[in-house]
């Protein structure tokens with residue numbers, strides 16, 4: 001495949017770009033804080049000075065940015081991607097954003113003759129490093145077919161979900177469930193501890209039953225130690241809850257569980273935990289969490 005541009009060298013973008021390089025793709029990277037591209041150069045990447053410079057050089061450009069404001073800024077601001085998008089060029093935004101943001105970007109790009117695909121992913125830092133993401137694509141089907149070899153490196157499974165917005169919505173639904181589960185899990189660990197049970201035994205019991213899942217297994221032991229090295233930053237999970245609640249609002253879907261979970265993530269942010277892993281929401285569960293071992 002042609003050289004790929006990659007905008008955004010955060011936790012996910014860096015892991016994904018390194019993965020593409022490892023699999024023989026030529027990649028040109030850009031990051032707002034340009035020094036974060038240095039490590040990528042060691043892996044064989046070239047660096048573009050601006051998003052526009054990357055798009056000019058590459059036929060296809062992937063973006064992996066924090067939130068709607070970042071996704072819009074990288075496309076529409078001066079030296080942004082849109083300046084160089086034209087017929088024959090493709091833009092693939094894999095950031096988690098809302099459907100409106102994705103549609104705005106899509107309309108701007110397609111009105112200049114370019115093609116657009118959204119492709120938010122399920123799976124965190126480790127699945128990104130291991131090429132085990134689940135890709136939720138929607139938009140231009142021809143572009144999807146063309147970039148599938150790259151998606152096959154990045155993920156274990158790609159879904160094509162139809163029109164622009166469907167990938168964004170699917171991702172928000174999934175993360176709404178995940179954020180709610182993380183809160184219930186946190187309450188469960190504290191409840192076990194406070195009622196005289198060993199939280200580690202709770203993890204063993206959960207892992208053998210119908211609600212066993214990789215998230216509990218992976219994050220539980222660290223949570224019990226109050227350790228939250230960021231794989232999925234809490235501020236991004238709260239952004240996803242907020243966007244999912246807005247989607248619920250639009251569709252008149254009552255979501256009291258998600259709304260409560262959102263409040264807990266907001267509380268965690270107010271405690272300065274936004275850059276910690278989203279499992280740090282554990283710290284908001286009563287005083288009990290503070291005394292767990």
Ligand SMILES: NC(=O)C1=CN([C@@H]2O[C@H](COP(=O)(O)OP(=O)(O)OC[C@H]3O[C@@H](n4cnc5c(N)ncnc54)[C@H](OP(=O)(O)O)[C@@H]3O)[C@@H](O)[C@H]2O)C=CC1
Pocket residue numbers: 008009010011012013031032033034036064065066067069070073074094095096097121122123124125231232233236237
């Ligand atoms: N981490 C995870 O487990 C997962 C994350 N996601 C989603 O992927 C996206 C990226 O997440 P992640 O890599 O963890 O996030 P990080 O916070 O690690 O990285 C965010 C990236 O966005 C850039 N950025 C932020 N604001 C702007 C802006 N205004 N203009 C230009 N660039 C900007 C940052 O640049 P700079 O370095 O200059 O700050 C950085 O490259 C998010 O939408 C997140 O919800 C999806 C699945 C899993």
Ligand SMILES: O=CC(=O)O
Pocket residue numbers: 096121122123124175232
């Ligand atoms: O968006 C986060 C994830 O783990 O998926």
